[in-house]
Amino acid sequence: MATQDIVLDTQEHTSTGVDNVKLAMWAFLGSECLFFASLISTYLLYRNDVLSGPTPSEIYDIPFTSVSSFVLLMSSLTMVLALGAIHRKDERQMRVWLLATAVLGMVFIGGQIYEFTTFVEEGMKLDTSTFSSAFFVLTGFHGAHVTVGILLLLTLVMMSLFGRLSPGAERKVEMIGLYWHFVDIVWVVIFTVVYLIPTNG
Amino acid sequence: MTEPVQHVEYHDHHTEHPTPRAYVWVAILLALVTAIEVAIYYFNLPDWALIAGLLIFALIKFLFVARWFMHLKFDERVFRMLFLTGIITALFVFSIVLSIFFLAGDGGPAPLVNGGG
Numbered sequence: 001m002a003t004q005d006i007v008l009d010t011q012e013h014t015s016t017g018v019d020n021v022k023l024a025m026w027a028f029l030g031s032e033c034l035f036f037a038s039l040i041s042t043y044l045l046y047r048n049d050v051l052s053g054p055t056p057s058e059i060y061d062i063p064f065t066s067v068s069s070f071v072l073l074m075s076s077l078t079m080v081l082a083l084g085a086i087h088r089k090d091e092r093q094m095r096v097w098l099l100a101t102a103v104l105g106m107v108f109i110g111g112q113i114y115e116f117t118t119f120v121e122e123g124m125k126l127d128t129s130t131f132s133s134a135f136f137v138l139t140g141f142h143g144a145h146v147t148v149g150i151l152l153l154l155t156l157v158m159m160s161l162f163g164r165l166s167p168g169a170e171r172k173v174e175m176i177g178l179y180w181h182f183v184d185i186v187w188v189v190i191f192t193v194v195y196l197i198p199t200n201g
Numbered sequence: 202m203t204e205p206v207q208h209v210e211y212h213d214h215h216t217e218h219p220t221p222r223a224y225v226w227v228a229i230l231l232a233l234v235t236a237i238e239v240a241i242y243y244f245n246l247p248d249w250a251l252i253a254g255l256l257i258f259a260l261i262k263f264l265f266v267a268r269w270f271m272h273l274k275f276d277e278r279v280f281r282m283l284f285l286t287g288i289i290t291a292l293f294v295f296s297i298v299l300s301i302f303f304l305a306g307d308g309g310p311a312p313l314v315n316g317g318g
Contacts, residue, residue, distance in 0.1 A: 016279070018277045018279055018280075022280065023279070023280070023283070026279075026280045026283040026284055027283055029283075029284060029287065030283050030284055030286055030287025030288075030290075031287060032287070033284070033287035033288050033290075033291045034287060034290060034291045034294065036291075037288075037291030037292070037294065037295055038291075038294070038295075038298075040295075041294075041295045041298055041299070045298075045299075045302060062239065062242060063239075066235065066239045069235060070232060070235055073228070073231050073232065073235060073262075073266075074228060074232070076228070076231075076266060076270050077224060077225065077227075077228035077270075079270070080224050080269075080270045081221055081224060083218075084218065084220075084221050084224070087218060177270075177271075178271055181266055181267075181270045181271045182271070184266055184270075185263055185266050185267060185271075188259055188262045188263050188266065189259060189263065191238075191259075192238065192255050192256065192258070192259035193259075196238060196239075196242050196255050197251075197252055197255055198248055198251065198252075
């Protein structure tokens with residue numbers, strides 16, 4: 001089994017000279033850039049278009065969202081520590097860090113659900129204004145990505161617990177890690193562009 | 202001569218990964234930048250200065266996560282190029298959309314109305 005691991009992790013030959021799975025993951029993340037850029041563009045175009053309902057400056061709770069952003073940033077740290085643990089072949093510690101990452105992701109999603117609920121109670125629904133539609137679609141899709149990431153992390157933990165992670169454990173953790181960090185990087189942009197940059201309203 | 206080259210080319214650079222301590226330092230830096238970002242939001246800065254500052258801080262965070270946590274700093278150049286291609290294409294598409302909306306006249310977004318209601 002250990003020999004198989006080494007073969008899959010470091011000596012597989014490809015026509016490009018690089019890992020095809022990793023290449024595909026980076027191509028996927030590149031395409032995701034386009035996806036989120038289109039949503040962020042739409043938000044920027046319509047963020048001042050508030051014919052009814054609250055305006056961005058009236059409704060955003062910056063201290064609360066700052067804490068959520070901090071939580072998601074720290075989940076990138078725990079993710080990279082999980083990868084470090086599997087590089088050292090320490091699966092137990094990897095599971096601990098993966099679980100920590102999933103829990104931090106759940107805290108972020110919990111915060112987003114709370115934020116959405118508050119917004120709806122304050123009169124900002126999906127169809128209240130063009131701004132609210134653009135906001136909910138952008139942040140909602142990001143939340144969906146985080147949720148998928150949490151499921152992938154928990155799947156890795158379960159696979160490790162049942163001894164199904166190897167062969168190729170390092171590569172699996174690294175690929176999920178790349179996805180997770182990408183979701184974090186997208187939030188870095190959303191937090192600045194959506195929440196912090198002032199609007200006319 | 203050709204066989205060793207094939208082996209060297211594929212290696213996943215596992216030995217070049219930073220230590221956990223380095224990752225913790227990067228995380229501390231990211232937390233500090235986030236704190237500064239939020240702090241300057243409450244300063245009474247002119248809009249242009251606030252926007253420029255926020256974008257610079259976001260770029261710093263973006264680069265640190267991509268280069269250190271996503272290992273682009275240590276990984277194969279081709280991965281960096283793929284990601285960069287996505288970002289540049291996204292910016293290109295966005296600039297075309299903006300051009301269509303603002304330069305083509307009547308196809309623009311709905312009129313901007315401030316203050317709600």
